[in-house]
Amino acid sequence: MNDLLEQLRAGLPAEALISDPDVMVSYAHDMASFCEAGAPAVVVLPRTVEQVQHVMRTATALRVPVVPQGARTGLSGAANASEGCIVISLTKMDRILEISTVDRIAVVEPGVVNAVLSRAVAEQGLSYPPDPSSWEMCTIGGNIGTASGGLCCVKYGVTAEYVLGLDIVLADGRLLTTGRRTAKGVAGYDLTRLFVGSEGSLGIVVKAVLALKPTPPPQLALAAEFPSAAAACAAVCRIMEEGHTPSLLELMDRTTIQAVNKMAQMGLPETTEALLLAAFDTADPAADLAAVGVLCTEAGATDVVPAESAAESELLLQARRMSLTALETVKSATMIDDVCVPRSQLGAMLEGTAAIAAKYDLTIGVCAHAGDGNTHPVVCFDHEDADESRRARESFDEIMALGLELGGTITGEHGVGVLKKEWLARELGPVGLEMQRGVKRAFDPLGLLNPGKLF
Amino acid sequence: MNDLLEQLRAGLPAEALISDPDVMVSYAHDMASFCEAGAPAVVVLPRTVEQVQHVMRTATALRVPVVPQGARTGLSGAANASEGCIVISLTKMDRILEISTVDRIAVVEPGVVNAVLSRAVAEQGLSYPPDPSSWEMCTIGGNIGTASGGLCCVKYGVTAEYVLGLDIVLADGRLLTTGRRTAKGVAGYDLTRLFVGSEGSLGIVVKAVLALKPTPPPQLALAAEFPSAAAACAAVCRIMEEGHTPSLLELMDRTTIQAVNKMAQMGLPETTEALLLAAFDTADPAADLAAVGVLCTEAGATDVVPAESAAESELLLQARRMSLTALETVKSATMIDDVCVPRSQLGAMLEGTAAIAAKYDLTIGVCAHAGDGNTHPVVCFDHEDADESRRARESFDEIMALGLELGGTITGEHGVGVLKKEWLARELGPVGLEMQRGVKRAFDPLGLLNPGKLF
Structure with a gap:
């Protein structure tokens, strides 16, 4: 020692x-x-x-x-x-080393905060899309480690799609450079992508080359109220089936709406069963929203309210962004699921989650990146109540089992860590798990990097 | 035996x-x-x-x-x-197993021809963007193996970005399933991406889940004539710097133009040094083309000709698509480079390539996915002339060395195979190569899968 x-x-x-x-x-x-x-x-x-x-x-x-x-x-x-x-x-390695408007890349150290980078590139007419809810605090290195998502993913994809190259310190201290600074490149196996989402178990990211996009037009949102989660999910399917490309397509259930109102007096409609937020950052977002509004009404929306301005749209987004935090105030503790199912199974996923809540006599609030089929059922419970805690854990697990049954994954964007280790093994199966472990051994033969995580 | x-x-x-x-x-x-x-x-x-x-x-x-x-x-x-x-x-495993408009995925066997898939999904209002020049012949499995690109990449990215999940037969015959059918997913290391571009060296892809996009509006193109490659490259940089998102941004040099005209009587302007093709599939492509036309003129274009219709645009694209084939007719043999540099270095890359052609007294035609910085210098030579063949090989290598010097990669989309093995080692360096080999061993400990390729 x-x-x-x-x-x-x-x-x-x-x-x-x-x-x-x-x-x-x-x-x-x-x-x-x-x-x-x-x-x-x-x-x-x-x-x-x-x-x-x-x-x-x-x-x-x-x-x-x-x-x-x-x-x-x-x-x-x-x-x-x-x-x-x-x-x-890695929080002290927080320099933005380069931003290139011609190459549309940023080169950063891992400790740069997501929002700091987003603002820095915005000043140059560029955007770094990945926007996890914690974007004001979380670091790019952490985003890479967990392959984090956010609200933008339905149009702009996840962190992985923005990582072009990495400098990595290996377990033995040697420096590995992967990937590239170029728009394209296929020289050898894609080790860059292997590191994204590896939760620090393969090496330490010390530098990243990130792809940037031009700043899109300001997005305009609408809120649609639905009498049931099923109706809201049907609307989501219709929107995507019709070929729309929303920049955001989010769902909040009644529990979530109430929690958000209670925390921040947002004035969201508390009697609605499911609120769908859709936004477009296209050349004519009002026209796109009008078309989506019609689809929502056809799917059973009782009210469709387009935001009048970008500021009003931003307020709706803020409400969605604080959902997880708000749900944490419902009871003394929460367990947050992150199941992602094929979009066509979203309705079944939400109905199944409601049934699980009823079975275990628990409050389970759901917010979802609906356009991606990525749900966050939040199991709310009193952690000093042993029986309720047990039921919470069981329902948390049952939600993952349901996700797998519906052809989904146990984690859309939050990662595995220690929380879902057993479930990762279940999702991957024995052959998948063995190959994953083989990759781990190739990079970290002594098993020193973040042991006990993932598997 | x-x-x-x-x-x-x-x-x-x-x-x-x-x-x-x-x-x-x-x-x-x-x-x-x-x-x-x-x-x-x-x-x-x-x-x-x-x-x-x-x-x-x-x-x-x-x-x-x-x-x-x-x-x-x-x-x-x-x-x-x-x-x-x-x-x-794998050509006989050529069934399209599923197309889902709601989930925007296709599930296919590896032998499905790219164009067959593209047409099948188009019938349902969807598109599968990756479009290598060989798209009428090449298979999805081959596209996955080589991580192939195409003309669409500047806006829509490469094959890798469309592969969500794979079924793979491992070296020992076991079946591995990777990835997902969902829009997002971060359960474990991204083995799917590891297989894309692995050139059959890690396992045999027997099924793929592919992401699809909604069909974009028809694209409209323009052709701009430049008095020098440097001026055309400057225009490319300005177009990207101004935040445009062309669906295509291609360059053909004079050698390429002449070869294409000779092969197919396309009537391209033979006296121009570099022809830039730009296209947009946005809501108002004419407006975008007008803005890009101004940037081209400012960068020194002597003529800017917008296509009058989608059909005329398609003709321009056809000219570009046949470039490699046309260049193959210049002499009895060719060696095709695939160097990709940061967009900001494109001008230096083309100037350097011209200098290499002069140094070795060779004809080197260049066509390029200019928006991506991905150049295809085609070294034309008489393979029965031993001295010219030697000079061809040396110039082919020198072009890759130049690409690396400029911060680029030896291969943007054609892969390594046996042609660029030595150069892969040079690009990756000893640590990179060792880690790549470690991954290979994890999947194929006996070294039976496509030995002698990559490294």
Whole structure:
């Protein structure tokens, strides 16, 4: 242990090392509830690639596990410390190294906050689309580790689609460069993509080349009220079937609406069973919204209210963005599912979730990236009530089982971490799991990187 | 050898097995020139997943290498047979299993021809964007193996972005399912993407779930004539810098223009140094073309001619599509480069290529997916002239060296195969190469799948 600190100190400035247990405790957890975490032996905050390499060389020499962290806003425990590990926080490596308007790329260090990058590129007429709800806090490195999504995905896709190349410090401290700065490239296996979503288990991302898009026109939204989740889902299917390309297509159920109103007095319609938010950032968003409004009405919407301005649209989005946080106030604790099903199965998924809530006598609020079929059923419960806690866990699991039955995945964007390890094995099956483990061994033969996560 | 045929016969119908050397010779090569190829021991044409599994189990039992093939339209020798191998042609597994307008996916077998799929989904109001020049012949499995691009990439990206999930027969015959049918999903490492562009070296793709887009409006094109490649490249940079999103942005140099005219009497302007083709499939393509026309004029275009109709636009595209074929008629042989550089370096790349042509006293025609910085310098030479052949090879290599110097990649879309193996090692560096080989070993520990390709 003293050996570890001493060897780390040899290549790190004093302020990059934290070993005070009282301070370290704040580095133990990400934002997932009910995920095991251990006490780190030490927390390091490197500022350079060389310092990260020194940490990894030391970890390998002493066989100490390493847990990489960004802003710890993750929802699956993937950044939780393991007992006696080195926590390596990349938050101090937070420089934007380059923005090119001609090449439409940004080169960044992993600790850059998503919103900081988004604003910096916006100043140059560009956009970095991925926008997880935590975008004001979360880091690009964390986004890459968890392959995070957001509200924009229905049109602009997830983080993975914006990562062109990476610099990675491997478990043994060597530097690996993957991918490219170019728009296209097929030289060898796509290792870049392998790292996106790998939850820090294959190497430490120390630099990323990101693709940017031109800033789209401001988006305009509408809100449509539905008498049932089924009707709202039918509208979603019709919208996509008709070839529309909304920049946002989100659903909030009644529980979510009420929670948001209670937290922030948003004035959302509390008697509606499902609120669908649709937005377009096209050349003529009003025309697109009008067409989508008709489809909503045909599918049974009782009211369709287009926003009058970009500001009003932004307010609707804010309501959606605070959904998870609002649902966390319903009871003392929550477990947040992240099941993604084929869009055509969204109705069945929501009906099934309601049935699970009834079976276990629990409040399960649902918000969803409906256009992607990505649902976030939030199981609300009293964590001091042992029986309710047990029912919560069982319903949380049953929701994932339902997702798999419907041809979906246990995680659309939040990742596996420690929360869904058993379920990952179930989704992948034995052959899939074996191949995943083979990849892990190829990069981290000693198993030092974020052990106990994923599988 | 008899053992091999006998064991294969045990699980394959007679018509799925070819062992006549005269017939097998046509399965030895893809469309790359000057790439080594051996004589296969046998060619198999399975129709089912089980038959592919039987072939791989047999190959593993007898330690016989396997070379998977689609339509053999590849340009890097990745599908070339190796001596004594089993060639497994997937062309008979050519069913479109499903098209869903709500989920915007197609599920296909690997032998489906790109154009067949494109037309089938078009009938349902959907599009499958990837459009390599060989799209009337090439198969989806081959497209996946080589991660192929096309003219659409500047707006719609490459094949990789449309592959959601795969069924793969592993080297030992087991079936691996990767990815998903859903719009999003982050369950474990992205093995799907690892297989895209792996040139059949990790497993045999037997089914693919592909993402589809709504059919865009018909695209409208313009042609702009430039007095120099540098001026045309400057226009490309300005177009992208101004935030335009063309559906196509292509460049043909004078050699290419003349070759195309000679082959097909297209009436392209032969005195111009560089012809830029731009197209938009937006709501108002004429307005976008007008804006781009102004940028071209500002960058020095001597003439800007918008197409009057979709049909006229299609003609321009056809001219571009036949460029490689036309350049092949300039001399008795060609070597086709595929260097992709950051868009901002496109001018330097073309100038450098012209200097290389002058240095080696060779004709090197260039067509380029200019919007992506992806150039195809085509070295034209007389293959019976030993000295010219040597100079051709040296210039071909020097073009790749220049691409790397400019921050680019040796291959934007044609792949590595046997043609660029040495250059892949140079691009990846020793650490990159070692990790790539580690991945290969994890999937194919006996090294039976397409040996001698990539690295």
